[in-house]
Amino acid sequence: IEAAAPGFINFTLSEDFLRGQVAEILKAKENYGALEIGKGGKVQVEFISANPTGPLTLGNGRGGFFGDVLANVLARAGYQVQRAYYLNDGGFQVEALGHSVLKDEQAQYKGHYVDSLSEELADWLKSNKDPKIVGQKAAEYIFKNLIKPTIEDRMKIKFDAWVSEQAIHDSGLTEKILQLFKDKELTYEEGGATWFDSTKFGDDKDRVLVTSLKIDRGQSATYLLPDIAHHYKKFLEDKFDKVIDVWGADHHGYIARLQAAGKVLGLWDEKNLEIIIMQMVRLFSGGQEIKMSKRLGTYITLDELLAEISLDAARFFFLTRAPDTHMDFDMDLAKEQSDKNPVYYVQYAHARICSILRKASQGPLPLPEGEIKRGWEHNLSLLTHPSELALIKQLIRLPEIIADTARDYQVHRLPQYSLDLVRSFHKFYEDCRVLPTLNRAEGSGLGIDENNKDLTDARLALCEATRIVLKNTLDLMGISAPEKM
Template sequence: MSGVISVVEEMRVALEKALVEALGKAVEAGEIPPVELPDFVVEVPREREHGDFATNLAMLLPKQARMAPRKIAEALTQNLPRSTRWLERVEVAGPGFINFILDPRWVLESVPLAVNRQSDYGRVQLGKNKEVQVEFVSANPTGLLHMGNARGAALGDSIAAILEFAGWQVTREYYINDAGNQVENFALSVEARYFELLGREGEVPEGGYHGQDIIDTARRYIEEHGDKLLNVDRRTRLDTLAQYALDEKIGGIKKALADFGVNYDVWFSEQSLHDSGKVDGALQRLRERGFLYELEGALWFKASAFGLEKDEVVVRKNGIPTYYAADIAYHMDKFDRGFDRVINIWGADHHGHVARMKGAIKALGYDPDALQVLLMQLVRLFSGGEIVRMSKRTGQFVTLEELVDEVGLDAARYFFIMRSADSHLDFDLDLARTQSNDNPVYYVQYAHARICSIFRQLAEQGRGVPGADAVNIELLREEAELALARRLADFPEEVALAARQLAPHRIARYVHEVAGLLHSFYNVHRVITDDLELTNARLLLMEATRMVLRNALTLLGVRAPEKM
C-alpha cells in the first residue's frame, strides 16, 4: 500500500491493465482483429447494480474490429486474467458495456490507508503544484458585506482549500474597488452626513449611499477630528473623508471575513492600477496588437473581433478610463504575475461581463481558457417561513456579521456551500439554528462527536486506537461496515471531482452521506465488544471515518467538534 493515495484509483488502474492484457490475448487468439487501443475509461457507475466498475472499451472498437460491440465485450471478458485481485465476476450489459463485480471486502483497504495518512488522506495531485489565483467577494468598500458576499466568501474559500488539497499552489485575492465614480459618490455621501451632524445642510447625491453605516462613519470622524474639515477646500475635504471612510470600511470587511474564517493572501487596490501606470500599459498593449481605435473622442476596444455584439469604450471623451479598462489591466497583471490559471467568483448579474473579459484576455495575448468565471446565484433568507428582507439593526440588508451572530460560523459556511453556485439558495435561519439531525451541519458534526465519545470511553478503560498494522481488517463483514468503508474509499475521488468542477457542494453532499452511514452503523452495532479483535477492527473503522469527516469539514471551513 506504500505510495497509494486511493484504493479506488488503485483498483481502476488494475482493471485497466487487465483489460489491455485481455485485448492482447483476444487479438493473439484471433477472436478480435488487430486494433489500436482506444482511449477508454474504467469508472464507477452511477447505479450500483451496474457493478463496482464499468468500462466502455468494447463500445469503442466496432469500427476498427468490424464486430458488434457485444461480441467484442464477450471476447474481452473471456480473456481477462483470472488473477485480477478482488474480481468476483464480470458481466456484459446492454449493447456491450462490461461491468465488474468485486468481492465486497475490496474496500476495506481504505480503512488503514485513511488512518495512516491522517490529515493527508484524500489529497490528490491534479494541480501538479501549478499556480492558481482565486479572486472572490471583491465587494465595493463602500458598505457592509451582505448575504450575497457571504455566499461568495464561503464558496471562494472552500474552492481555494479544495484546490490546495488537490495539488495546486493557491493565492486567495480580494480586489478592492477603491477608484472611480462610486468612490466619489461615497465621499459626497459621507460629506453630506458630516455637514448634517455639524448642523449644516447636506444632501446625499443621486447614486449615493444612504445607509446608517455612512452616518456612523461621519460621526466617528467628528469624534476623532472635530470640525476641522468645514473650512478647507472641498477637494481636500472629499479626499480626506474618502480615505478615512475607505480605511474604516476595508478594515471592517477584513475583520468580518476573518471572523468568517476567510483570510486572503493579497488585497489588491484598483487605484494602484492607475497610480502605477498599469492601466495605461494594458491599453498600450492592446493598441500595439491592433485592438484599439478612436471614435468621437473616445477610445474603443474591438470586442466585436472576439464574437461580442459591440465594441466597448475603454477611455471616455473626458480622458477618464472606464471600469472595463481597469479590469483589463487587473487581469493582465494577474497573468503577468505568473498564474497558470485564474478563477473569478462573480454574482450572476455579471454574466454579460464574462465574454468581454475573455475577449480582452485573448486580445492581450493570453489563453482565455486560463480564466474561469464561476457565476453565483442569489440568496434568499427565510425565518418563520417568511422572506427576511431587512436587517433589524441597520434597516437595510442582513449583514454577514449579523448572520454569523444569528446561526454561528459553521452553519453559515455549510449552508452557503451545500448547494451548487449556479442554483438559487434559500437559507432557512430556523433550520440553521436547530440542534437536531434535521440540520445538515449538526448531523455531520454530531457524527464526528459520536466517534470522539467512543474514543473517550476507550481512554477511560486505559486503551487507545490500535495501529493499523495490528488489526485484522477483514473481520469487518457486516453490510453497514462495508458500506461505510466503501464511501471512505471514495474520498480522494470526490476531492478530485470537486476540484475539477469547482464544486464544493460535492464535498458537503459527500460528508453528509458519510455521516449517515456512520449513524446507521452506530445505531445497529456496538464498537467496543467482548471480542477484542473485532473491537480493534471497528475502532480502526471509526478512526478512518473520523479522519474523513474532519478532512472534508476542513475543506468546507467547518469545525469538527469532539463534543456536542
C-alpha cells in the same frame, strides 16, 4: 468484473480491497485525500472583492466561503494556490460614495453606515468637499473598519494578496494597456470616449475603456480597463497557470468583454481564466423573506448574520447549493441545535465517534495505552457485515470527491458527502455492536469484550477511519470538528 446488458461492464470492488483501504486511511490520517493531480501548478482564486462602499452582503458571504473552500480543495489536489482580494478603490463608485457621505443631490448609497461615516468624518468634512477625495477617504474607512475585520475575524478567511485598483492606476499599468490596444488598432474615439472594438472578439457590443480622451489616475477609466490591467499582471508578471474569479450574479454580462481582452493580449482565454458566477441569496426567518436593498440601507449584512448564527452553520449552509442556483437561507434552521440542522448532525457524529474511542480506552477492560492509534488493522478481515462494507465504500469516496471538485469547482459536493458519510456511519453503528455492554460482574459501562476482542478492534479501527475522513472533510469546508458536544 462482469458483463451486463446491453453491453456494459460492471466492476465490483473486492471485500479484501475495501478492508485494505481502512488500513490506508489509518496510516495516512490527516493526509488522507491528498492528491498530486495539480502537480504544483500555480493557481489564483480571487473572491469577495466587494466594492468598499458598504458592509459585506450575504452574497459576499456566499462567494467568500465558496472561494475559500475551493482554494482548500485545489491545495489538497496538489496545486500551489493563492487567495486574492481585488479592492475596487478607484473609479466611479468611490466618487458616488463621496456624494453619499456629503449628502448632496447625487447621493446613491443610503443606510445607517453612511450616516455613521458622515458623523465619523464630520470635522474632516468641514474642509473637504470634493466628492472624489471624500469617497476615497470613506472607502478606506469602510474597508479598514467594516470589510476587512468581517473577513478575517468573523469569516476566518486569510488572503494571501490584497490588490488595489487605485495602485494599478498609479503604477501606470492602465495607461500601458490602453496604449497596447491603440497600437493594435483596436480602439476608436467616439462621443469624447475611447472605445474597445470588442465585438471582433465575440462580445455583443463594443465597450468604453475611458470616458474622456485622457486617463486621470484612473478617474476617467471604466471598470474594464483596470480589470484588463489587473489580469495582465496575473498572467504576464505573476505567472499564474490558471486564474479563477468568483463574481456576483450582477457581473454575468461582464465575462465576454474580459475574455475578449484576453484574446487581444494573447494571455488568457476560457481555459486558463475561469469565471464562476454566484447566484443571489434570499434570507428567511419565521417563514418570511427578509428583503435586502443595499441602496436603501435595509439589507441584512453578513456581519449581522454571523452575530446570529455560528460560523460553522454559515459555512455549511452557504456551501450546500451549486453556485449557479439561487439560494434560500433559512436562518431559523441554521440556529437549530438538533439533528434537523445538517451541520449540527454532522458535527455531532464526529463527537459521537470521539466518545466511542474514549470509552474504548477508559472502560473496565481498556485498550492498552496507545492501542487506539495502532494495531487495529490486524483484525480488519473480520469486517464482513454489509453495513461495515457500505461505510468503507463511503470513506474511500473522499479522494474522488476532491479530484472531481478540483476539476469542476462544484464544492457543494462536500457538505452532501459529509451527510452521506454520517448516515452510513449511523447505519453501521445501529447494525454492528462496537462496544458491547458488559455484565455488572465484569464491571459497569462499555468496554472491550474479551470474548470477541478481535472484532471489537476491527470495528474500532473502522470508527477511527471514519473520524479521520469526516474531520478531513470538515477541515476542507473550514468547519470545526468538535470532540465533545
